[in-house]
Amino acid sequence: MTAKVVTVTSGKGGVGKTTAVANIAVALAARGQKVTCIDGDIGLRNLDVVMGLENRIVYDLVDVIEGRCRLRQAMIRDKRLPELFLIPAAQTRDKTAVSPSDMVRLCDELRPEVDWILVDSPAGIERGFKNSVAPADRVLVMTNPEVSAVRDADRVIGLLEADGKGPAALIINRLDPVMVRRGDMLSVDDVLDLLAIDLIGIVPEDEGVIVAANRGQPLTLDARNKAGLAFQNIARRLLGEQVPLLEFDSPNVLQRLLGRK
Amino acid sequence: MAFLFGSKRSAGRAKERLQLVLIHDRTDLTPAELDSLKDDLIETISRHVEIEPDAVSINIAQDGREQRLVADIPLRSATRRRMR
Numbered sequence: 001m002t003a004k005v006v007t008v009t010s011g012k013g014g015v016g017k018t019t020a021v022a023n024i025a026v027a028l029a030a031r032g033q034k035v036t037c038i039d040g041d042i043g044l045r046n047l048d049v050v051m052g053l054e055n056r057i058v059y060d061l062v063d064v065i066e067g068r069c070r071l072r073q074a075m076i077r078d079k080r081l082p083e084l085f086l087i088p089a090a091q092t093r094d095k096t097a098v099s100p101s102d103m104v105r106l107c108d109e110l111r112p113e114v115d116w117i118l119v120d121s122p123a124g125i126e127r128g129f130k131n132s133v134a135p136a137d138r139v140l141v142m143t144n145p146e147v148s149a150v151r152d153a154d155r156v157i158g159l160l161e162a163d164g165k166g167p168a169a170l171i172i173n174r175l176d177p178v179m180v181r182r183g184d185m186l187s188v189d190d191v192l193d194l195l196a197i198d199l200i201g202i203v204p205e206d207e208g209v210i211v212a213a214n215r216g217q218p219l220t221l222d223a224r225n226k227a228g229l230a231f232q233n234i235a236r237r238l239l240g241e242q243v244p245l246l247e248f249d250s251p252n253v254l255q256r257l258l259g260r261k
Numbered sequence: 262m263a264f265l266f267g268s269k270r271s272a273g274r275a276k277e278r279l280q281l282v283l284i285h286d287r288t289d290l291t292p293a294e295l296d297s298l299k300d301d302l303i304e305t306i307s308r309h310v311e312i313e314p315d316a317v318s319i320n321i322a323q324d325g326r327e328q329r330l331v332a333d334i335p336l337r338s339a340t341r342r343r344m345r
Contacts, residue, residue, distance in 0.1 A: 147275050154283050161326070183270030190276045194283060196325045 001034065003111040006118050006238065007136035008171075011152030013123030015144045016173040019209055021120040022050045023228065026218040027235035029084035034114040036075060036085040038107075040132035041122035042097060045089035052079065052216025053086050062090035062097045064106060071109055080221075085114075095127040100134030107135035116238075125159060133160065138238075139168040140200060145175055145186040154195055169200035171234065176205045188245075201234035202245055203227050284321050288328050295319060302332065311337040 008017045008024075021037055029035045038061065039047035048054040059074040064087070071087075078084035090097060107117055121132035133139055139160055143153035153170070160166045172191055179185035186194075188202055206227035212219035219228040220235075226246070233243045285291060290298075299319045306312055313335045322331045 147279055150279055151282055151286065155286060157326070158287060180272070183272050186272050186275055186279075190272065194276065194279050196323075 001112060001115055003036075003107075003114045003117045004137050004238075005107050005111075005135045006116065006138045006140060007040075007121055007132050008118065008140045008142055009121035009129060009132060009156060010123060010142040010149070011125060011156040012143075012149045015142050015149050016203070016209075017123075017142050018046050018050050018120050019213065020140075020142055020171060020173065020203075020231065020234075021047060021118050022218045023220040023231035024235050024238070025051075025084055025116070025118050026078075026081065026220045027232040028116050028118075028238070029078070029081040030221065031235065031239065032083070033116055033239075034083040035116045035118065036087060036110060036114050037118045037120065038087045039089035040103075040119050040128055042089045042128065043091065043094045044122065045091050047086060047120050048076075048088045049216060050213050051086055051218065053088075054216075057088050060088045060090040061106075062093050065098055065102045071106070095122070095131065098127075098131050100130050103131045104135045125156060129156075133163070133165055136165060139165055140171055140234075141168045141197070142171045142173055143191065143195070144173055145180070145188075145191055150186065150191060150194055157195060157197055167197060169198045170195060171201045171203065172199070173203045174205045175202055199245070200237055201230055203230040203234075204246070284323070284328065287326075288321060290321070295321070302334075306334060313337055 008021050010017050025035045025037045037047060037051070039045050041047075042062065048057060053076050056076045059069040061074065063069045064071050064074045074087050075085040076088065078086070110117055117135070119132045119136065122128035141153050141156055141160070143149045157166070157168050160168050170192070172188055175188065176185055180187045188199070192199060204226050206219075206225065208219045208222070208225045209227055212222075219225045220231050222228050230246055233246070236243045299317060302319065303312065303314050303317055307314070316335045318333045320331050322329045
């Protein structure tokens with residue numbers, strides 16, 4: 001096995017990176033892939049609670065890097081999927097405890113063991129972001145259809161290009177089809193016009209995301225859930241499948257007649 | 262129709278505003294700097310050939326994620342010059 005390292009980043013905080021990493025990881029593992037997630041947000045870890053693994057943490061990323069434990073010991077096995085692992089961030093340290101070359105070395109050690117390494121980047125464009133993208137073979141930039149998130153995504157896409165980490169692929173999260181139809185939310189086409197990069201997934205706004213996080217159970221395993229389905233589709237696209245995008249935001253007939261978009 | 266739907270919907274405004282913001286973020290060029298670039302350009306070109314300074318336009322055009330500085334500089338025609 002030689003793992004592909006995929007980093008999810010966004011610039012702006014709160015757009016859904018952690019939810020995305022947890023759900024894409026579960027979707028890949030449910031398809032028989034061996035997956036390790038790394039929480040890159042040192043000092044503000046959250047991937048552990050979203051995945052429901054917070055009570056199993058003994059060692060963390062910084063313990064591995066500083067040689068207090070072996071890599072294997074910091075890999076927490078998921079409760080449901082035996083081929084899914086989490087390496088949690090350290091909660092009581094800061095981003096400077098890890099360097100980009102530490103992350104490259106750690107991922108290189110892990111690559112022969114698994115199919116996928118998913119890195120959950122912190123918000124921002126500083127050390128934590130640099131650490132998270134350093135080992136990446138592929139970067140997924142996440143945004144919401146909203147001015148500040150799109151602006152920050154553009155900045156991150158520019159930095160990735162300048163760093164030779166491009167081309168990034170875009171995930172548009174928290175799309176509200178009703179607001180788009182009403183003309184009060186940027187549509188998928190609007191966001192793509194502005195950012196001019198490839199799209200790898202559209203995830204609709206979904207209350208189920210909060211419910212799933214409350215329970216510590218990724219919603220991807222619930223087949224009725226639209227956001228879960230969207231994350232499954234992203235996982236399938238990573239695996240090279242051609243999966244059509246979910247359709248949400250085509251303008252209705254009345255708006256077309258009135259010449260509105 | 263406007264009374265029915267209120268003023269222009271906000272998504273359109275968001276897109277217009279973002280288009281301008283992203284140009285400036287990507288190029289690190291403010292509208293004021295662009296104006297001063299235009300003045301310099303007019304001055305330099307005028308030293309070599311007669312142009313219509315008021316009709317000069319300078320814009321940043323987008324091509325995917327690439328930005329391009331596009332200048333449209335009408336030359337003053339030789340015939341009109343002679344008639345003066």
